[in-house]
Amino acid sequence: MFAGNPGVLAVALWTLATGLFVSDRWHAFIKRRGWGQRGIDWRLMAASAFVLAPVTVAAISPSFHIFMQPITNFRWLLPALASWTGNFVVWNLLYTMALSLRRANRFEAETLRLELHAKDIELRALQAQVNPHFFFNSLNSVRALIYxxxxxxxxxxxxxxxxxxxxxxxxxxxxxxxxxxxxxxxxxxxxxxxxxxxxxxxxxxxxxxxxxxxxxxxxxxxxxxxxxxxxxxxxxxxxxxxxxxxxxxxxxxxxxxxxxxxxxxxxxxxxxxxxxxxxxxxxxxxxxxxxxxxxxxxxxxxxxxxxxx
The missing domain is CATH 3.30.565.10 (Histidine kinase-like ATPase, C-terminal domain)
Incomplete structure (x- = not known):
């Protein structure tokens, strides 16, 4: 398909590059803001529909005009906006799930570390109980033997x-x-x-x-x-x-x-x-x-x- 129509290949590459660029910038933005750290965030979903999808469609539209044919009507606009909104909703959901899994793994690792630390403290405390008892008995034996x-x-x-x-x-x-x-x-x-x-x-x-x-x-x-x-x-x-x-x-x-x-x-x-x-x-x-x-x-x-x- 691409070999018969180079314009389609050019538009596809333009679309891919635009999607990757917008996703990368969006990822950097929400990471700085700390969005999505506590689960599903309505701001991510709203941005998918009202910011990311319109920006991406606007960035991709010139490629059709340049590499294929001039845009003469806008019947494609709503389906394109709906498609990109869905893409970014899925992207944000997957990103939120990844954050949740990472947070759960960190929590599990920290819990394990605290359990091991508590175990070590308990073991040291139990060992500390043994030694004084033993030395007390031994000193009593020394005391009895001195005479x-x-x-x-x-x-x-x-x-x-x-x-x-x-x-x-x-x-x-x-x-x-x-x-x-x-x-x-x-x-x-x-x-x-x-x-x-x-x-x-x-x-x-x-x-x-x-x-x-x-x-x-x-x-x-x-x-x-x-x-x-x-x-x-x-x-x-x-x-x-x-x-x-x-x-x-x-x-x-x-x-x-x-x-x-x-x-x-x-x-x-x-x-x-x-x-x-x-x-x-x-x-x-x-x-x-x-x-x-x-x-x-x-x-x-x-x-x-x-x-x-």
Whole structure:
């Protein structure tokens, strides 16, 4: 069609260039004014009918006169105005929809950012609750030991200093490797070993390759502390503390076990376990869990972590 009538091609190109130019200038104008930011704006629709369409038709009309034939009547004017009004109404609707989608995406991203920030604050607050409780108990142990064995008390203070360093450093992270947490646990058990001597017996069985599993800092230490408190401290004969880690089906399992009865667990420990469960959920995700159960005279706290190292 264009090859047989160059005038039609010239008019089409003129029309295309005019439409793009008017749309570009209109876009710049409404962007400066902030129109359409809150949804459908009547000013956009009114401008389509009373400004944009007449301006575009007026700009295109000379092309017919120049490249095709002189304009002798104006019967085409109303259909042209209606057509361009429809074009610009659709353009403004699509533009408004695009702004709404962009605004919704920004709002969703900001909401997600605030949720992550709130999660981080909550996690830090929960971790901050663990450390003072732990150090309070440790200082009580040091105080009791000073009157019995000063050298042992000095060794305990050295171990406690190492634990404090770990707690301060790990407090800035959501998770730490199991190997780092076990170092802190072993330091804690060394402190309690000075205090309880033969009453505290520890067995550790970590399956090779699990050292890199990420867990919330001080989480195992909290469970081991409970095992010592309710398994060793309450028994004149003491208790074994068994720490195991192994691969299950699609998960890593870590178990802290002590001889005793679940009925002895007090309110403070229940709060500690609730804290540990919440920290586990925030740091690792909903697929993680912490279960406490009694079986065959043993109380077992079991961490279940999705995936593996």
């Amino acid at each position: 019995e064995d000063r050298e042992a008390a000095a060794r305990m203070i050295d171990q406690l200093a190492g634990l404090m360093r770990y707690a301060l450093q790990s407090g800035h992270a959501d998770t730490v490797p199991l190997a780092a947490e076990m170092e802190a646990v072993e330091a804690y058990l060394a402190i309690e070993k000075i205090r309880f001597e033969e009453r505290l017996r520890v067995q550790v069985d970590i399956e090779p390759g699990l050292e890199r599993v990420m867990i919330p800092p001080m989480s195992l230490q909290t469970l081991v502390e409970n095992a010592v408190k309710y398994g060793v401290e309450l028994s004149t004969a003491g208790s074994d503390i068994r720490i195991r880690a192994w691969r299950g089906e699609g998960a890593t399992l870590i178990e802290i076990a002590n001889a005793g009865a679940l009925r002895r667990i007090g309110d403070s420990t229940q709060l500690g376990l609730a804290n540990a469960r919440k920290r586990l959920e925030l740091a690792v995700g909903g697929g993680a869990s912490l279960a406490l159960a009694e079986h065959d005279g043993w109380v077992r706290a079991t961490l279940r972590l999705p995936g593996g190292p």
